[in-house]
Structures are given as structure tokens and as C-alpha cells.
Amino acid sequence: MQITSPSFKQNARHALDDVQLQKALGNVRAGFIDKRQKAVDALPEFDALRDSARDIKNHTLEHLDLYLEAYEQKVTAAGGHVHWAETAADARSIVLDLCRTRGARTVTKGKSMITEEIALNDFLDASGIVPVETDLGEYIIQLRGEHPSHIIAPAVHVNQDQVEADFRRVHTHLPADRDLTEPETLLDEARKVLRAKYFEADIGITGANFLVAETGSSIIVTNEGNGDLTQILPRIHVVIASIEKIVPTLNDAAQILRVLARSATGQDMSVYTTLSTGPRRPGDPDGPDEYHVILLDNGRSAMLGTEFQEMLRCIRCGACMNHCPVYHSIGGHAYGWVYPGPMGAVLTPALVGVEKGGHLPNASTFCGRCESVCPMRIPLPKMMRHWREKEFERGLNPATQRYGLKAWAFFARRPRLYALATSIAIPVLGAVGKAKGRFSWLPFAGGWTKHREMPAPETRTFRQQWSQREALKQGGRA
């Protein structure tokens, strides 16, 4: 997809002016936070589980090659195929090749951020293959020609009236006078339309929440069951997953599952947790004839051994964006690429480059709320700061910021000069602002005074007053 992260500021302005979006964002704030808190409060060992989840992933990342090879062996032994894709283009051409050689015309898809990352839908469309999103949110987004604005609630920015209008626009084979006023009726209509697609599809594509080295299984968690129908009904099931999705054992996956849904939606577990191991075996009642896994790198291995390695622990629960004041203000699209919110602010520069993604790690107040709720204890602010360091080293940030900071640092490093300069400047500023106690406008402070008053200083710095007080004391003792 087109990366618009460089115009983050304009995107944000646009989002702030979007009345519909602002209303929808209220739901993020109201919905996810309390639900997560309730689920966490009900499980005394939640924080211990977070530690354990972090440790499992850390261990896995230290031995990633070993576990990936073990996983591949198990998948092959179960009758499946593993394809290694270094880039997004590699992954796309593997999918296309599977479609072409199997004569596939329609592909159903379970919810998958990784297929967003490789822009699979547009590619399949352009290649004459019809991709059908089966997750309700993703289906709505697809009808609207949009991209997800949230990694677990892709259509969180869309409201009910808009969905009704979209369904009427697209489902023209249904009676025009039908009642679509309730969420249930909308859901029912989507279900009916999609039901037919499952049977038409030649290939079903899903992502993976986990890949298990011990058994060669892939695991998806869903709340609608669409993932199951996507992977069981077509002849061929293709899993696309990035390499960091691997965990050593089923036990490890089970551990992390205990923090995943609680962090994401406040559920103890998602409604469906589905394990797939290889194709249908003789005697199985259902399942695909072929089972393929595409393991995608696309920049992950370059993060290994760097200050960004910890980001590879991310399990895509969305808790960071659900708790982020910046995300609450502007929503996901403003971030300008696939991954929004704090996790996107770290991941996007890693995957598309800091030249394009540089705004995202800067557009954070470092309030730390994301880190405080991250089930994998990823130090998101710290990693955003590392991106700022990279940016600074390469001179990518705006000149005004650089010089302003350099000027401040110049004085901050020289206590005597700092004392002298401030003892001259502050009384002037204080005298000018004395009458009102604040400024509505100040030179060089437009970013501040555009929206707020600037409180005026007292007439002398603390150090001036303190020095005088101490001198009087000394004088009194003399």
C-alpha cells in the first residue's frame, strides 16, 4: 500500500477534523480499556504470565534459526510445504504461483495483518484473482476500498450507518426495502453473502498468531469462526506468517494465549483457537488437500541483534494503541501505513525505513501507557527514542528543531553562561508578562501559543532569588 507516513501531520489534521472518525474513536477509548482492566483484575497471576511470555519470546528470538528449521521439518513430516520468502514481493509471487498452478480463481482470506503488509489483495486483483475478506471488519473495509485502522478491529473507524450504506451499495441482489437498522441484521446479511464465498473459494489464506516448532502447527485465534471456514473448506490452505511468530512448544503458545485475548479485548480467550497441522489425513472428516506455509522475513532478521529486537516479541494484541492518547486523537489511518499506534511507531521505521517512517516515533508524548499494558513488556518508548537517535545521527530531523535544541544544550552544558543568560532574559520576559501573567503570543513559540496561553515567568529566576537569600543569611551571620 501507499505509505503516507511522511505526511503524518496533514493526516493527523485531517483526522482531527473528521467528525465521524472522532465519534468512532470515542468507542476505542470507552470499549477496550475497561474490558482489559476487568480481565486483568480477575487473574492474579497476569503480571507473572507477562514475564513468562516475555521470557519465552526472548529465548525463541535468541535461537530463531534453530526453531524455524525444527518447525519446517515438522510441517514437512505432516505432509505440508514450507516456502521461505525474504521480501514482500517473494511472498506475493509464491501465492500467485500457487494460484496459477492450481487454477485458483477465488481466494478467501481470514484476518491477517501480514497480507496487508505485503499488499496481497491489490496484487491478486491485478492478477485476475478475486480475494474475499471473510472477517466482518475486513469485509467492510474491503467494500469501502480502505485499509484497516486498527490491528484487531480493522473497521473501528467506521460507524453503523456507513456500513448500512455500503451493504446497500454492494449487495444489489437483495431486496431494496430490507431492514438493516440493527447490528444483528447487518451481521446476518454479511454472513449470508460470505457463506457462499467459502464454498466457491479454491484457496483459503490465513495468517498465524503462532507457529509451533514442536508440532509444525499454525494457530489462529478469532471471534467469528470465519478463519476456520477459510482454512477448512477450500482445497488448499495457505498460511502466511512472519518468522517471529514461532514459539518452541504448544505449552509456550498456551502460556502466551493467556495474555493475548485479555490484553486485546478483555476476553479470557478468543472464541475460537484453531490449530492446523498439515493437510487432511486419510480418515479426517474435513480439511484441505494441501497445506502451505509462507515464512516471511521482510526486514525482521535485520532487527535481530539490534536495539529493536525486542519489538519482535509483539503478538499484535492492539493493547498499546487502545491505551494511546495519540491514537485516541487521530486513529490508525493517520500513521500512514499498515501498523498504527505505538507498535507501528516502532515497527514501521524498521520495515519501511526511518526516512519515511520518522514522524511516527516522534509523534509520542512518551507517556508510557503503552509499555505499562503491553503483555510482552516491550519497552516501546525506549525504542521510539532509539529511532529518534538514528534520525538525529543522520540529520533527518527539521533544522529548526536541531538548532533550537543545540542552542539549549549549549547553555545547559555551561552552568555559568546558563545562569548569566537566564538572569538577563527572564526578568525581561517577566516584566513584559507581569500585568496579565501570561502571553497569548510569543515569538518562536507559535507551536505553543496556537492553542494555549504561555504562562509568564516570575520576575527573577529561582537561582537569582536563592543566591540573594543565601547571601543575606551569610551577611546576617557575619
Added chain:
Amino acid sequence: MTVASDKPKVGLFVTCLVDLFRPVVGFAAVKLIEEAGCNVDVPMAQTCCGQPAYNSGDRHDARMIAENTIRAFEGFDYVVAPSGSCAGMLKKHYPALFKGDPRWEERAKAFSAKVHELVSFLADVRGMDRVTASGSGSVTYHDSCSGLRELGVKAQPRALLASMPGIELREMRDPDVCCGFGGTFCVKYPDVSNSIVETKTRAIVESGAGTLLAGDLGCLMNMAGKLKRQGAPVEARHVAEVLAGLTDGAPIGGKD
């Protein structure tokens, strides 16, 4: 000449915003630390904690500033700052800044161990459970992010405020959600920052309190500046001013 005493020696890290914009917070801090049975001094070699440079990716300048700060406070038993964000920088980030540097890492760690945010120092280190000052009116307290999440400052200021006869605490909705200041964030992304602070001032006004309190001057200037721009009838002060009973002067951003 000063008389030697067995009282702990506290170095006040006054913070640049307090130094330049609101010295009364510094004097309130001195008064409170003295009430907690300590001697206070203000080393003049201090400037800023280096956070603006550090959070803008300028590690080199942040380190130079940090070295200066560490040197300035080496003779003290404690280093206390009336700001969660500066105290967080000194305590949590200085050791990270010097990690792997044989000359500075240990010094930074030893320094870090002595650092405390003001209210946390009073309550947790000195065991203060009441203040001598009294006040009047209703207040609401905003939890600034660094103090809350890096240093665990939440119950302490509320407990000390509760010990003051005449002060009524009215909690705002979501007191622990960021006000949108974020240091340089508020001037780099003014529109987003404004949206966040508008949510915050709505919660402040809805609380019905006459005075907004917090432990960080940066956040206070942001919120007070917005309240003033909106013409809201809420005064803003640093929590130390109220705890020390130094509330005769104008609130942040002036009187109306």
C-alpha cells in the same frame, strides 16, 4: 560558616522550568524538605536534566549535561526534584545513558540511587504523613506520566493533601491519562497535543474543582495555558505550593 549536623544533606535539583518560570515551587520544595528534617542546598552548577536532548535523539549532548549534573550533586545524601519527569530522567535514564562506559556507569548508578521525586521523597523516604500547612477549597490532581509510571507516584500526593484540613480532593475522570505536553511533542505536533489537552481540560472542569494540581511544571503549564485560553475558572498550581502553604502569589498563568 555552617554548623555540622547529623541531618541528611539534600541537594535540590530545581529543574529548568521551575528555575525560569516558577521559582515559588523551588522554595516550596525547600520548605517541605526542611520540614522533613533535612538540610537543603542548591548546587549552582546544575542546569537542566538533559531530557530535551535525550528524547530528541541527541545522546551526546544529553551525556554532557548528565555528567555535569552528576558532578554537581556528588556530595549529597539525596537528590530531590519537584518533577516526576526530571526525577525519572535522573534516576531511570542516566544509568542507561552511561551503560557500558567504565568511567561513568558506576557513578551514574550511585547518583541514581540517591534521586527521588519530591513528594515520594517526603512520604516514602522520610515517612511524612501530614504537612503543617492548611488550605482551603477543592482541588483535583493530575498524575503526570513519568512520576506515575517510572516512579510510582500516585498515592503519596493524595495522602498528603488529605492530611490538610480545608482541602477537598475531587478526582477528575482518567487522572492518569497524559495531558498531551510530552516535552517537545507539544510544539512538534501542536494539533495532536491540543486534542489531547482538550480531553484533559474537559475532565478537569467536569470535576468541579477550583484548583488543578500536579507534580510537573511542564504538564501544568500546558494544562493551565489551555484552561486560560478556554476561559475556564480553574487555577493551576504545583502540588508543592499547596503542601507548603505558599499560595499567596498568582496561580500559573496569572490571576483573572
